[in-house]
Amino acid sequence: MASSDPDKLMLKADKQTKLSLTRWSADWRSATALYEQAAIAYRLAKNYEKAKEAFEKASKGQEMLSSPWDAAKHMESAGSLAKELRNWSEVADFYRRASELYIECGRSQPASDALTKGARVLEEVVPEEAIKLYTDACAILEEDGKEQMAFDLYRAATSVYIKLEKFTDAAATLLRWGLAADKCNATNSQCKAYLSAIIVYLYLHDSTQAEKCYNDCSQIDAFLRSDQNRCATKLLSAYAEGDVEEIKHIAQSSTITHLDHVIIRLARKLPTGDVAALENNASKEQEEPLDENDLT
Amino acid sequence: MSVIDLITRVDAICQKYDKYDVDKQKQLDVSGDDAFARLYAAVEADAEAAAQKAELAATEKSRATAIAMNAEIRRTKSRLLEELPKLQRLAFKKVKGLSKEELEARSDLVSALKDRIEAIPDGTAGVSGQNGGSAASTSRPGIRFDSTSDTKFGSEYHQQTEESEGFRQEYEMRRMKQDEGLDVIAEGLDTLKNMAGDMNEEFDRQAPLMDEIDDKVDRAASDLKNTNRRLKDTVTQLRSSRNFCLDIILLCIILGIAAYLYNVLK
Numbered sequence: 047m048a049s050s051d052p053d054k055l056m057l058k059a060d061k062q063t064k065l066s067l068t069r070w071s072a073d074w075r076s077a078t079a080l081y082e083q084a085a086i087a088y089r090l091a092k093n094y095e096k097a098k099e100a101f102e103k104a105s106k107g108q109e110m111l112s113s114p115w116d117a118a119k120h121m122e123s124a125g126s127l128a129k130e131l132r133n134w135s136e137v138a139d140f141y142r143r144a145s146e147l148y149i150e151c152g153r154s155q156p157a158s159d160a161l162t163k164g165a166r167v168l169e170e171v172v173p174e175e176a177i178k179l180y181t182d183a184c185a186i187l188e189e190d191g192k193e194q195m196a197f198d199l200y201r202a203a204t205s206v207y208i209k210l211e212k213f214t215d216a217a218a219t220l221l222r223w224g225l226a227a228d229k230c231n232a233t234n235s236q237c238k239a240y241l242s243a244i245i246v247y248l249y250l251h252d253s254t255q256a257e258k259c260y261n262d263c264s265q266i267d268a269f270l271r272s273d274q275n276r277c278a279t280k281l282l283s284a285y286a287e288g289d290v291e292e293i294k295h296i297a298q299s300s301t302i303t304h305l306d307h308v309i310i311r312l313a314r315k316l317p318t319g320d321v322a323a324l325e326n327n328a329s330k331e332q333e334e335p336l337d338e339n340d341l342t
Numbered sequence: 343m344s345v346i347d348l349i350t351r352v353d354a355i356c357q358k359y360d361k362y363d364v365d366k367q368k369q370l371d372v373s374g375d376d377a378f379a380r381l382y383a384a385v386e387a388d389a390e391a392a393a394q395k396a397e398l399a400a401t402e403k404s405r406a407t408a409i410a411m412n413a414e415i416r417r418t419k420s421r422l423l424e425e426l427p428k429l430q431r432l433a434f435k436k437v438k439g440l441s442k443e444e445l446e447a448r449s450d451l452v453s454a455l456k457d458r459i460e461a462i463p464d465g466t467a468g469v470s471g472q473n474g475g476s477a478a479s480t481s482r483p484g485i486r487f488d489s490t491s492d493t494k495f496g497s498e499y500h501q502q503t504e505e506s507e508g509f510r511q512e513y514e515m516r517r518m519k520q521d522e523g524l525d526v527i528a529e530g531l532d533t534l535k536n537m538a539g540d541m542n543e544e545f546d547r548q549a550p551l552m553d554e555i556d557d558k559v560d561r562a563a564s565d566l567k568n569t570n571r572r573l574k575d576t577v578t579q580l581r582s583s584r585n586f587c588l589d590i591i592l593l594c595i596i597l598g599i600a601a602y603l604y605n606v607l608k
Contacts (some may be wrong), residue, residue: 194543194546194547195547197543230546231546232543232546234536234539234540234542234543235540235543300529300532300533300536301532304532304533304536
């Protein structure tokens, strides 16, 4: 076990893998071992670029040795080094590849964990990519029936959407969260997710959407019987009456305080825009269909 | 037939033949058409009774009974004062057989009766109560004990002692404090419920993980036990006495040969 210059190790390993006249089949076993040593040495020397390459090659070697688990582990290390190098597209690629390898092993939890790690790294810089990674991670867990683990991911995805101000997408994610909670009978989380979705719609100052959402959610028994349902009814009726004080008072109530802090911030900012105008629109809309009926 | 049956029968018969009772009819006739006179007589009789009771209460030693009687008097007073507007209305009605002066006299009579009723002492302090009464009458809009139409009586009617005033205020303060305390408790319970719900879900999430860990650890433990047993077998085999003796004998032979060679070569 020569602990010599990692460059030399790399050269040796490369020689062992390159096919030529004298070598008819690559010796992956020893090559992989050498690659791993070189990678660790590079990392200690803080030579991230070379370390990343070494890890990539080691991972490929492990794949050839048909041990996808080790290959995936090396890919993750490569990904974290790419993060140091701020090479964001590579980060995403590496973590995706690691996740695929984990799925090959048949282990869904580490697969989604790998995607989550990548997403967390990319949250600040490339949020869209991060969201894609989060949703893919959720999909992996749901396929495997492990929705319980997906809650944290949904939460993270929602907060990224809200930071990006893509509120409809955030509300859609919340509803999917509610669905996942429903599958594993986590009624508390489910009701909280639905209430958060209604609040997001209200924050968009879109009371029709909020009402539609509320109607959809009311069809679910567990939500109908919950505290959150009462809070939602109060909120929507306060909106219908255009009572700003009441809305603010409800936003301070304890039911809303128990939601995710991102949602609490939105709720504290309610009502956005002119509630009285909303009320007028709502009543006007109610009058028009009556007219049509009269004509016909 | 028992005594009770007798009494009931007698009552029934009397009621039936009441209309033939001349004296009673005469009495009724006197005030029959005159509703005012009837009502006036009734109110006056009640006022007299109330005044007598007030005198009794003044001489009463036991404070509790005094208070009870005063309450009774107050109730009667308020009832009578309620009847007064009716009386007023009747006073202006024209009744046959009465002169104009008597009509006017009637309204005076009504007001005099009113003063008399109000003058009946009902155990509340005079001067100081008047000042306290006006403040107290506005403080409790919700619950009314005796009177419903007390706006007519003015603020002097709600004469409260200072004691009862203070007591009432303390009661209010304590109730408010209790409400605040209950609100705090309610919020705390809300938080607890939320935390409990989350903990429940977390446990649900971790239970299958623990089961997996349990399985894996069991498997690892049994593997380890197997390995240990095999190792022990191997080592015992290696250290069995027969091999040991063989080793010693062979070692001695080699040493002997080496010594022999050494001797020869020397």
